Amino acid sequence: MPPRLNFWSACRALSVRTRALAQRPQPGPATLARGLADNTSSRLPPHDRSGALPPSMLPANEQPTSPENEAALNQLRLIEYGLSPLDPAVEGHKYGLPELPLPTDKHTKHRYDAVIQQITRLLMKDGKLAKAQRDMAMILNYLRTSPPPRLDPSKPLLPGAPPAHHLPLDPVLYLGLAIDSVAPLVKIRGFKGMAGGGKSLDVPMPLRARQRRRTAFLWILDVVNRKPSKGSGRTMFPHRVAEEIVAVVEGRSGVWDRRTQVHKLGTANRANLNNEYVKGKL
């Protein structure tokens, strides 16, 4: 139903208007202001006192205006133009806009380092992510507070690793270094019945970085689960994991042997990559 047909609106239309209608602002400055929203240097369209403000809002006689009063009036004008005076695009930013593109850790789901993210998921049991995160925090705390590792030259870490005494101050790097250093480069994939006599043909396959980390950490977890625990309570499991990480960096861990074994097998079987059937399958 159009409003005109309403009885009350008809009555209202008949009533005597005591004051003049507030003037509509010119459309020009408003659209101009919207268009200039990105430009924070000049926030307001230049206004002239005479027409922009409705006469009902202007004081009867011109008073000396304080800066606060001026700001408030400006805000009122903005409302009049159909703009929100608290719009950040108009008002500016206290700490500036973030630089684009956003850094990867500014995403709520990827706020931790990639290694930490992956390892936390691997620590998780029964879908209890919060518990896994708490465990991860304790592992990192253990690495922070344990004495610097004594490196074993026969089990070299990744090239470019920082000196040992730098590691405890950067536990994320410490953990990542340990895992990346023992991670195997290949896995052995068996092609069934290819080697004759029903035996499978072992073929080395390269692994991506994420796969390598996963394999390495599962090996570490195997060792950890076989270890007896010393303590009780919250720190029991994370401390065992952290001890194994330190053992890996110091070259004491059995995980290194596992890595060597896989690499040896891969080297021995690399000729199998030339097998016609395998080539077709790859």
Place this chain on the structure above:
Amino acid sequence: MPVSIFGAAFHEQKLVKKALESFYALGPQTSARILAKYCIHPRAKIGTLPPKTVTALTAELSTMTIESDAKKILHDNIKRLRDMGTYRGRRHAMNLPVRGQRTRNQIETARKLNKVERRG
């Protein structure tokens, strides 16, 4: 060094509550009341009890119908049913459920327990 209460030897590290409940016909309610009576906290171990309390506990237990006394009452009840020639007595004697359960399957408990000289 094991501590002896009412003729049974218990390890020092055993909870007093558990030790008391190891006697036949002495359950959680009774053991809680005994503990309260002698002001022993529920998490006390046998080793922390003073010798005076240990003898007092033994004396307390000897006044109660537990172990063989309680078993005797049970056996008497079943024997009475059996001697009267009731259905329940017969079911006890035949290692079968007494209270009208079905017997097609799942009567292992009855098979294990129900007899005239019932174990527990």
Place this chain on the structure above:
Amino acid sequence: MSAPSCLRCLVRPSAGVTVSSLPRSSPLAVARAAPFSTTTANLRPKKEVQTGGAPKGHVRSGKMLQLGKFKKGKAGDRGRTPAPGERKAYRKRITLSNDNAIPVPWLTDLGPADLANPANTARIMALPTEVQDQLRASEAFKPTQCWGMFRKPAVLVRKETIDMANRMQNAADKRHTLRLVVSGDKLTGKSLMVLQAMAHAHLNNWVVIHIPEVQELTTACTEYAPIPNTDPVQYMQPVYVLKLLQAIRRANEGVLSKILTVSAHPELSQSMPPNTPLLALAGAAKEPDAAWPVFQALWSELTAQGANRPPILLSADGLAHMMKVSDYRSPAFDLIHSHDLALVRLFADALGGGLRLPSGGAVIAATTRSNAPRTPSMELALAQREAEANKGLGGPSSSGAVEVPQRDPFFRGYDDRVEAVLRSVQVLRVRGVDKLEARALMEYWAASGMLRATVDEKAVTEKWALSGGGVPGEMERAALLTARI
């Protein structure tokens, strides 16, 4: 298939039970077994039973239900099992220093007046070594706090700290007793306020008596015994009191050795002539049985009238446990109210103002938000005290705005004894730190090498906002610990 039911007997034949094996009557069965049995055959199964029932294996070995086809592999030899109490010690172990952390050059040790000096607001200050030992002796540090990450333990001096230390100092100067409850949300640093109060007291040569976890007293996990000649019956907790006495001795060694007793204590088994150092008196208890009389004697000496005693700080953490009906049972099997436990009663009397400390001092209790029982009376009383204090601050104009909460008339769980104790205490509500203090914290973390970021206004504001308005524990989670803990 056999007949569905045997008419002669009431048993339905099944695979397990053949009709012939049914025990019709025991004499028959014996008679049937006899002709085929020989002595040797009788002996053999017996022997098997003996070997099978060797005490080595599980009690119910052979009887246990075995699901699945394969037997579980035997767990390998796991080496030496930890001795009783060893695991707990490992769990409760407290590390106060981290050699990896970078020493902070501008860190200064706390002096006697530092915690009361408003100029030190928003500064990190280290605990001196002797205070560390004293606090460790009275178990003021907790394993869940992050002490083990820095070179030496240091605390942030907050506005609330200054306020509290000044109130303590005023009370000591005027020989009054400050009765204060530290309350606040989770992780806002209530326990640390108590720790700072203790540090302040130790630095100013007070006597400090600290109950680290009140729940140890009231959840029925330590021994108790009725005290003879008390009406209504009170209960002492001899083992806990002995532990407390030892903690008091170790924490207050310097102060107690300078104070001399004024009266002989004939009720003690060991003779204590006047002018013995209080340290010797505190050490008189060697057995749990003697602990409570010794503690009473020590307390009467510490609060002796006109004997120029140092101020006393009584502190406790976990007030809610003190304000409930305990889990202990009286011989009549009634639950014992916590205030009928002698040690708790002493603390509650001091907190409620019934017990005056003649040489002045403070009674400070912190509430806890983790593992605390619900105590409606305490919550109500603390809310009331806080509202009354706010009313006083706001003046007459705003008195209508602050409503003092009242009892819910339809709720039965209130406890008059608790409300009587908390009728006139002061409440210190700990909230999140402000940005200046947050900045000090983060700068300290960064200087110790534990926070790898530049600390500028933007970073501080970010972490401050992330942590719900500067809740320090949450700031630790957001900034100090890489993943949340």
